[in-house]
Amino acid sequence: MDRMPAWADAILVPLISLLLAALLSAVVILAIGENPVEALNLMVAGALGSTYGWGYTLYYATNFIFTGLCVAIAFHARLFNIGGEGQALLGGLGVAVILLYVPWPHWTIALIAATLSAGAFGAAWAAIPAYLQAKRGSHIVITTIMFNFIASALLNWALVGPMKAPGQEPATPSFAASTHLPTLSDVFGLVGIQWSSAAPANVSFFVAIAACVALWLLIWRTKLGYEIRAFGQSEPAARYAGISPVKIIMVTMLISGALAGCMAINNVQGEAERLVLNAAEGAGFIGIAVALMGRSHPLGVFLAAILFGFLYQGGAELALWMNIQRELVVVIQALVILFTGALDNMIRMPLESLFLANRRRRERRGGGGGPKPDRKSTTAEGAR
C-alpha cells in the first residue's frame, strides 16, 4: 500500500488531532456558558505571559517529559506501560529515602544520588510486570495498572506509618536545605536574566532535556535501540534475527520505569522538598497523551510535554478566574489521547487517500509520454 510522506505522518496527523481536540474542548467550554476565546487568552496569559507562568509551565513540562519518555520507549518495543504513575510514585519514595537518611554536602551530589535512586526504584517497580510479561505472558497493561494501585497503597502506608513526619499531615519531614535544587531563577540569575523566583521550575528541567537527547541516541544510534525497534516492528522477525524477546522486554521496561521514577527529582526533590501523598498527581497518565502526541519521538515528547505544561498551568488559571474547573484539562487530555491514539485511523485514512489521489493526478499529468505506471508496480514499490 502507498504511504503518505513522512512529514505528514509526523506533523500533520498530530496537528489535526490536536485541532480536533481543541475544537471539541471549545465546544465543552461553550456548552457550560463560557467564552472559549476568552479562556484561551487567559490560558496563554497565565501560562506564557510572565516568567512566573513559564516557571510553572516548565515545571509541569519537566514531569511530563519524564513520563512521556517512559511511555514512548515502551511504545517502541510495542509495550504499553500504563504504570508510569506507580513508577513515578516509587521514584518519589526512592528520592525520599536517599535524601532523608543520608546527609548530602551539596545539591549537585544529592541530585545525582536522587536521580539514581529514583531511577532504581522506578525501574524496580516496572521490573515485576516486565518479568511477568516476558516469562509468564501476563498482559503488561493489566499488571502495570494493578501496580499503580499497589504503589499508591504502599505509599499511603509509608506516609502514615514509618516515614511520617510529626504532625497531622501524611508526609515525610522536609529534606535538608543542602539538597534543595536551584530554581530556574537561580540559574538564569547567573547570566543576568530576570526570572520569577516563586515558580517551581528547577534544574531538573535540564536533566529532562538531557534524558530526551540520551533516549534519542539510545533508540536511533545504538544496537540496543535497533533491537528494541526491531522487536516492536515484528516480534517473530526480531526473534529470527537472534534478538531475545525476554531481554528486550526487560531492558525496555527497566529504562521506562527508571524514566518515570526520575520524575521525582522534579516534583519531590525540586518542588515539594519532601514526599507528600499522591505526589505524582496523575503525571504518569499524562505521559500517555504526551507520548502519543509526540509520536514516541524524544523531540515530539519534549514539544508535547511543553504543550501539556501550558495546558496544566493555563487550566489552573482558568479555575482561578473563570467558572471553569481545572478538570477541563483532563478532558483535553482525554480528547488528545482519543484522537492521536485510538481514532488515529479516522484522521489518517482520509488524509492518506487525499495524498494518494494528489500523487496519482500529478503522475498522470507529468508522465504523459511514457507508459503509465500500472498499479502492480506501485504496490511492489510500496511493499519494499
Place this chain on the structure above:
Amino acid sequence: MDLNTVLLVLDSTVRLATPLLLACLAGLFSERAGILDIGLEGKMLAAAFFSAAVSAVTGQVLLGLGAGIAISVALSAVHGLASITFRGNQLISGVAINFLAQGLTVVIAQDWFAQGGRTPQLEGSGRWDSLTLPLAETLRDVPVLGPIYYELISGHSILVYIGFLFVPLTWWILFRTRFGLRLRAVGENPAAVDTAGVSVIGMRFAAVAIAGLLCGIAGSYLATALQAGFTKDMTAGRGYIALAALIFAKWRPWYALMSCLLFGFLQAVGIRFQNIDLGVFEVPVQFMDALPYILTVIILAGFVGKAIPPRAGGQPYVKER
C-alpha cells in the same frame, strides 16, 4: 466476633460487590467478544454522575437510571467506533474514555450545580429504597436464619437483586443461546464467524453496547443506591477492580460472582476494621486495599491456575480484501 458483626460485614460485602459484579459482567461481554475494555471505570463514573444529576433535578430515580445507561452506552459507542470501526488501539481508547469521564463529570457538575463538582444530596424518590422481602419482618426472630434472611438477603435496593440475577442471565446468554455462541466465537476466531456469514462488526458492537448497559446500571447504583449523590471520582478504581475480578474469574460468569464477592468482602473488611491485629503482626488497612490487585497479579502470573483470555482479544478484525 458475634453473629451481628459478621452479618454486618457480609451485608456490606453484598452492597459493595454489586457495582463490581455489574461492571465485571460488562467487561465479560465485551472481552468475550474480543474487545478489551479498560474504560469500565469511566463509563461507571459518567453513569454515576448523569443518573445522580437527573435524579436530583427530576426527583425520579428511574429517569436517573435511564440517563446513566444512556451516557454509558454512548461512551461504549465511542469505544466501538475507535476500536471496531477505525481499528484503533482498544486499550488507548479505554484510557481516553476514563479520562473523558473523569474530566467531564466534574466540569459539568460544577456548571449545573455549582457545588464543587458534586450533585446535591439525593433524597426521597430520587434514590432507590431498600426492598424488604416478604416475611422478613415475621421471620426476623427465628434464631440464626431469621437475621440472615433479614439482614443479608432482604433489605437491599432492587439494583442489587438485578445485579445478582445478571449472573445466571449472562451464563444463559453466553452458553445457551445462538447469540452467545457467536459472541464467544467472535472473541476467539472472528474469521470463522465471518465465514459463517455473521457480521463480526455487528456482534462486537452488540457486545460493547451490552457492556455499556451494565456499566450504566453499575454507575447508577453507586450514585443513587449505595450513596446519595455523585461525588468527584466516586468510582475510586472500582472499574479496575472489576477488571481484576474478571481476570480472577477467568472470563466466566459464575466465577465472576465469586471473585466480585471476594473483592467486595475485602473492601467491606477494610472499611469496617481498618488495621487488623493478627496477634503476631498488624495488617495495615492499605494492604487490604491493595489485596485485590496483588491477587490479580498472582493469578495473571499463572502461579495459581492460568488465566487464558479470549484469543482474539485486543485485535481489530480486518476482513480479507
